[in-house]
Amino acid sequence: MSFRRADFPEGFQFGVATSAYQIEGHGYGGAGRTHWDDFAATPGNVIRAENGTRACDHYHRLDEDLDLIAAAQFDVYRFSTSWARVLPEGRGQPNPAGLDFYDRLVDGLLARGLKPAATLYHWELPSPLADLGGWRNRDIAGWFADFTDLLMRRIGDRIWSAAPINEPWCVAWLSHFLGLHAPGLRDIRATARAMHHVLLAHGQAIQAMRAIGMTNLGAVCNFEYAAPAEDTPEAAAAARRYDAIYNRWFLSGLRNGSYPAEALAGLEPHLPAGWQEDFATIGAPLDWLGINYYTRKLVAPEAGPWPGYREVEGPLPKTQVGWEIYPEGLYHFLTSTHSDYGRGLPIYVTENGMANADRVIAGQCEDAARLAYVEAHLAQVRRALADGVPVAGYYLWSLLDNYEWSLGYEKRFGLVHVDFETLRRTPKASYHALAQALAR
Numbered sequence: 001m002s003f004r005r006a007d008f009p010e011g012f013q014f015g016v017a018t019s020a021y022q023i024e025g026h027g028y029g030g031a032g033r034t035h036w037d038d039f040a041a042t043p044g045n046v047i048r049a050e051n052g053t054r055a056c057d058h059y060h061r062l063d064e065d066l067d068l069i070a071a072a073q074f075d076v077y078r079f080s081t082s083w084a085r086v087l088p089e090g091r092g093q094p095n096p097a098g099l100d101f102y103d104r105l106v107d108g109l110l111a112r113g114l115k116p117a118a119t120l121y122h123w124e125l126p127s128p129l130a131d132l133g134g135w136r137n138r139d140i141a142g143w144f145a146d147f148t149d150l151l152m153r154r155i156g157d158r159i160w161s162a163a164p165i166n167e168p169w170c171v172a173w174l175s176h177f178l179g180l181h182a183p184g185l186r187d188i189r190a191t192a193r194a195m196h197h198v199l200l201a202h203g204q205a206i207q208a209m210r211a212i213g214m215t216n217l218g219a220v221c222n223f224e225y226a227a228p229a230e231d232t233p234e235a236a237a238a239a240r241r242y243d244a245i246y247n248r249w250f251l252s253g254l255r256n257g258s259y260p261a262e263a264l265a266g267l268e269p270h271l272p273a274g275w276q277e278d279f280a281t282i283g284a285p286l287d288w289l290g291i292n293y294y295t296r297k298l299v300a301p302e303a304g305p306w307p308g309y310r311e312v313e314g315p316l317p318k319t320q321v322g323w324e325i326y327p328e329g330l331y332h333f334l335t336s337t338h339s340d341y342g343r344g345l346p347i348y349v350t351e352n353g354m355a356n357a358d359r360v361i362a363g364q365c366e367d368a369a370r371l372a373y374v375e376a377h378l379a380q381v382r383r384a385l386a387d388g389v390p391v392a393g394y395y396l397w398s399l400l401d402n403y404e405w406s407l408g409y410e411k412r413f414g415l416v417h418v419d420f421e422t423l424r425r426t427p428k429a430s431y432h433a434l435a436q437a438l439a440r
């Protein structure tokens, strides 16, 4: 590694991130059915129709996995909680085993000197709530706040930081407009409602956590640097539209009480009546902002209905999932988030990392490409710090190879290799290098 912990400001937090459905093993411990189970069971949605029933079996290997985090001297573990594990029907009767699991997880972190950073929702909506319209139904904000209240009354006293919803863009646009994630819709009215309700749910969950005295609450959004595919005014405008929908809608709503004009141009006719009045709730005060960043996209204009753009393959080196490696984009979002939305709030990189076709050979797993990726992105973090951006931490995606949603189990994002036959964990070269760099 080309850096050491001492190269970062005192108190800078290094962490690793995971999510519930991607690692736990949703088939264990009485969790209820989710819209991801339904989506994955529908032919054509997920490679080999794979799902999270067993995943990494983290549910039974909790201690082994927490030991891995502690041994590398990370400061923070960013995990998510499964709504359907806690409330199998989404509402009503809790699952005691689910609450116990998150209780054990938090205590296990504290016992190892790790800070628990919880995300309440990372995409696995209980199916009974999907039946009621899921993110299209305004009532989801209340259902989500009730889940938040129930879970955080149990574990909130020991949580270091919390965010309601992972990546609102994925919850809304990717899942209701592009149809690539559950519930797999391609419908502009459903999209507009999800784009708004996801923020309303965020706001009500923040209020629920404040009400029970929790602090250090934030929001985690994902960003893709949008570059015009060609040097024309039309391509520049297409990239602006992409940027508005992807990168500015959510932060503008959360922090500035408005939505960007380029996005409203297509979505406003489909928003629920009275949407402007919800900004009072959506804008509930936050303590930090989280940036998930992986790649950039080249955007070209496209004839046809709004939003009138398409993605074009770019020339840069790519990861195993075909994403271009563009570390400068992280610098861009750190500085723009600070200047346009931060108003002094600390900013965390809550996810960054890459998929690589890693294999274990004679007990070793070499992943030099991942090391280079992490170093290049951390260099951009340091550049932003030098410019005065209050970056407070950097969390890697991910601790373990895991269930990469519609791409199933073959795309490997982990610092630790997982053999999905035997479930054996093998720390990769990047894990060992990070452990060395982070040693106190």
Ligand code: FCB
Binding pocket: 019, 022, 166, 167, 170, 222, 292, 351, 397, 404, 405, 413
């Ligand atoms: C992010 C998700 C995470 C994982 C990584 C690769 O968008 O938050 O669950 O899929 O991408």
